[in-house]
Amino acid sequence: MPVAVIALWWGLSLCLLALAVVPSDGDAQAIFSIISVGALLGLRRAAGHRGDDTARLLTLLLGVFISVRYLLWRLFFTLDSPHLLDLVLASVLFAAEAYALLVHLIGVFVNICPLDRGRPPARALTPETAPTVDVLVPSYDEDAALLEVTLRAAKMMRYPEGRKTVYLLDDGGTAAKRSDRDPKKRAAADDRSIVLRQLCARLGVRYLTRPRNEHAKAGNINSALARTSGELVVVLDADHVATVDFLEWTVPWFAADDKLFLVQTPHHMVNEDPVDRNMLDSFSRMPTENEMFYLTIQRGLDYWESAFFCGSAAVLRRAHLERIGGLSGLSITEDAETAMRLHAAGFRSVYVDRPLVAGLAPESFDAFITQRTRWSQGMTQILLLLNPLRMAGLRWYQRLSYLSACTFWLFPFPRLIFLFAPLAYLLFDLEIYDATPYEMLVYTAPHIISSFVIMSVLYNRTRWPLISEIYEVIQSVYTFQALLQVFRNPRKPSFITTPKGHVVEIEHVSPLAPAYYIIFVLIVLGLCGGLFQFYIDPAHRAYTAIVLFWNLFNLVVILGAMGVLLERPQRRTAPRLRFRGDGLLIQGDLQIPCAIENLSVSGVGVRVDGDLASVDRAAPLYLRTDVPALGRPETFRVAVAGNGVPGRDGYLGLRAEPVDEAGRNALVALMFGSSDRWQEMIHRRTRPMPFFRAVRLVLMRCLGACREHLAYLVRRGVRTFRRRGPAGSPANA
């Protein structure tokens, strides 16, 4: 049956491709477009429902058919120009479109049937049967306070006694660092080493370091692997705080499959990335950027046996890892590279769709760009140096899956081309899209609609419209340069740690802003040029209007980028998250009920339903509440923050002041220990959003953020003017 069915599938696919090639004039295409787009929109709702895979497949295939037909039309009928420059630019634009469609199609393949794993196989983890686990927390320059939370949480992961060991892998205190020629660096490394050693001693964590910082994070872990012996290895980034049930959700999978080398879990971020904080401002209402990957794409990859290692929040089997010599370091994305090598060696991976760590997204825009630059360079290195299409041992679907992961990161090329292409016509009158407005209406518009519909079906809950466009454009300018570097010399890029845990203290414009200002000016010039052209050239108004609309879309996106570039100050040093729970404020015999509203490692927000007049500010105050992760109530020492007067609605800020290790552990468990809490948090914000409503919201945020950016520039200009005084004034003299 399978061979016959597969042959039938291929036959039908070829038939469909042949039908997509069938040429027609605009009217016939218009009829087809109306019918197909109508069907797409009609099916969209049903396709979004889980379980209705027929409607989902129908929508996807119809959308793919529309898009492939569009691309073939572009190839055969629109790349004609008597002018060489026009032809060259038209070909570049077409190449960008072809790339985008290729990535789109591979994306459809990868995400066609995301796997729902559910709970792990029932395996009792007893001291006798549980495999030994080494928890490795590599660190380079992170703050000790940040590491303390991570290490405490790692220690609190539920696992049979004696079968788990936590290690801090300190690359900031290597022998090389501590003997640096620069006395300041040397002293800092020494200090760091001492502090962290003391911290580890206090927490019962083993401190490991190495002589030299070779091969960055991969080298650090490999060095640790040589000095440890656990059957399983858990890798946690310095800012990845694990829930207490982390090992219960992951380790049983290994008992079920000897060929399993990896169980990967999502990276659940508990703070806003700079795009969200500076522009979107919808952290609790909208899916975050990485949730599209972790809630959808990794599940799709898992279906195709290609879920890959993401560098942290994962469990690996030491034996298999050692078969390939530990983590690979050819590229600077050692995680994906290692997974690809292990997949090629015939081993398997599992993706557990449950948030089991809480991490920190980069706080500033330049940190965000640093992180994305590394990812894009690393994945491109894998594409160029290892080439998943040619790597021996991978199955065909794994090749496509890794190809999808790698080629995605080339998006800066098409994004920048799409950004500048309208300007070629609006400013220089170059015709790089040889089609009539009517053809654009019947070919291009359905393709765009179908792309949005497919996106909506595939990433229904995890990505709102226009968000991908904004994120990609924002990253494109700088990752483009980084990618060029990779193409020039694929082995050159080196690992750069993503700065985390830093605090943006004052409002300022990102130092990366000038490039976006230039693009903004060019697009505005294009807009003016287009309007002028629209006015003076009535014969081409329809065409000009379409290109103007395209340029306008780019303007909106770049306005969004401008909004991101204004770095807003963070109000808190540690992320404070919403929390639902009852508590009791206790001072001696005084007990005041309260509702806990939010929570961070440094404080608690409560709503008090009573009189605080009788509370003695000088006496110790305690908060008693249930800690779900521990399954018992705990009492925390707190102090009233600020002036101690509740707000009009009874809100009161409390500062956590744990007095012992147990209290600190309980606080970490309360804050980070429960995966149910993260699950609920994700569930709350991953919801389908009507297209036009989402577009309106995003547009409003783009415009609002850009307006604030411009207002900031004006304020700063005024301040500068006042400080320096007008030209020629005494103040200036």
Added chain:
Amino acid sequence: MENRNGWIVGLSLVLLAAQGAAQPAQPGQESGAALPVDSRPAGQARAVGAEPSPSAPWADGTSLSIPLSKFAAGTGPLMLRDSEATRDIYFPVSSRLDVSGLALDLALVNSIALVPGRSVISVRLNEATLSQLRLDPEQPILRAAIDLPPELLRPGFNKLSLHVTQHYTDIHCENPVAPELWTEVDTSKSRLRLAGSLKTGDLSLARLADIFGPGIGGASRVVIELPDAAGADASHLQAAQLLAQGIALHRDYEPVTFGVTAFGDRASQPDDSLRFPGADRAVIGTVDELRGMVPGDALDRVTGPHLALLAAPDAPGRVMLVVTGRTAEELPLAATAVSMLDPGVADSPEMTVRDIRALDSTLPIGSRRYLSPGRRYTFADFGFRSTSLRGSDADPVQLTIQMPPDLYGVDNAAVTLDLDLAYGPAMGPGSVLNVFVNDVFHQGIHFDVDTGQRFDDYQVPIPLSMFAPGENVIRFETQMRPQEVDDECADALDRYLVATLFDTSSITLPDAGFVAGQPDLKRFVRTGFPYYKPYRGSGARVIVADPSLLGAGLTLLGKLAQVSGGLLGGIQVEVPTTSAAPVAGSVILLAPVDRLPQNLFAHVDYGLGELQRIPYRVLGGRLGAAGDAAEGAFWRTWHSVVGPEPEPASEPTQDDAPRRKTGVMAQESDLGGNAVVTAIQSPDGTAATVTVITAADAATLRSAVDAMIQPAVWRNISGDMAVWRKGEDEVTSLAVADSFQIGEGGGTLELRYAVSRSPWLWIALAAVVIILLVLVTRALLRRRYARRSARGT
């Protein structure tokens, strides 16, 4: 200025007036008052069923009175506006005509605001001013008879110019474009009267083009004589049809009617000599067959395919063209030579043809008239000469091109004009050059640089869909205005306004193929398609059901040669001896309705014959608005869902869309005075067209074909069925037959055309394949999902 477009001759050497105005005699002719009257001049514009003329026109002096409106393509009065204006009217005169009298009856109305002493209309003939008339505001309605000297006439086109100078004040400077400066010439009441007779004298084959050429007094009727018209062999029939086409090609745009008669036993033979008394004659036969028929000793010098031009023995001024040879096989070659004699170098009455060979053997004669896809042509290739347009009232210039009738390109295919253009300094606001395609405005070029400007290769892309099969006119019209200055009189100075369109400008056709929908009578009457295909030649059988219809067949072939622009050598004329002769393939069938083959209409919804199945329509129901914009093309196709499809968007739109059928009625009735032309797919199912021309009986059919080739009927035929009546110009066209396509552009282009005309099958197929693919994919995915779930990893 409103009617200017219809009155102006462009510099492309193709004259608008030639489109049907230059008929020496049309229905409605009136006798001149001052000249000798013959009520039956040239007479070729007979309506269906017209009786033969009893006398030989022009033989002994004839006069004509022709309204000026007959020489213009436009309708309505002729407006002369502004302080100075000229309108030219061209009329053709055959070189055979010895004109003895010429006069102009002028009827006009002028503005009552004119100053009488300074407002004058002048009449010029071929640039000589012959009369000046005051435009009197007290007597604004003017009728005048103006004698024109016939000696100013020259063979071919003659220019009659009406020039006005008009003023509303003689005290102050005036606005030269003031609205009160106008004179309106009534072209229906204004008439040209002409009297004359045919010249006699030495005849030479070098004059063949003049003798059969167009113009008043030309050979509008020709009787072709065969030894045995009813039972003529293939060579004789081939020679007859080549001869008819050759004469028609000399006749250029003017219709010519052919009769056929036999000089043997006339009892069982067709005899059109009575229908066309005193007409020019052409005699076809071998030397032996022609003994006794041809006067003199011309036959003694025949040593091969031979032509001789003699005076007709019984009609003064008329000619007898002898097409002969030693054998019947030599006759077609001699007949072919007739179309070649332009210019005729051999200044003798006889010639022997040894060989005819096209220089480019891959192209049939006449192909070069049509533009070829993917090629570039300069305007000079069309005879266009660099032209400077002067003043605010410059006449437009135009370029006439011939598009292959089945040219079919993709949606965004565009014909590109690369204009070499210059304009002078000091152009005022509103100075533009507008480009029109077939009278539809396409694009304007603004003269907006004060110091003037020159463009090289100024690109004007024109969608291919704006062009019609066959002849297309691209017109360049300037509106040049002086710069605005404070001086009141400065506006009068507009002579410095000048723009030049250079003949180095070029036109480039896009890459395209050859595919066309059939049946399509509009395409047939414009280009002869599908029986003639540019660059690929001609091929068809012309079947005349009755020998008496042979003349009608030749008349039709002559017309087809004219519209296709070349000799249709691949066409064979057949006179079947039995009515059961199969009609299949590419055929033109002329037959009375009762002689139509029984199974001819078996595969279509309607039929003509003893029992007629006639399509009818709801009154007022039209198939779509004429000249819809490209954006409207979709809706036309949408409408086609419930009826026959109109042309795809990339095909030219038609001005007179045929009416859609809404039903069919079976009836037993007579066609009466109606004649019908209809086109259907060949009964054998091949991609070939059968065009049927029929009427109640042979006599009616003969007259019907005579009427059909007249411009009033011919240019209004469209759809796939057209009906016209005796004595009426109105043609009713319908779209009734199932469509099919003829294509030679390769499989892709033909597939594109087929899908474009009817996308439903393709859409349905795509839907089925997608659904099947979904089901198979779902099965495969579910199977894998179950396997992954079961295994745990």
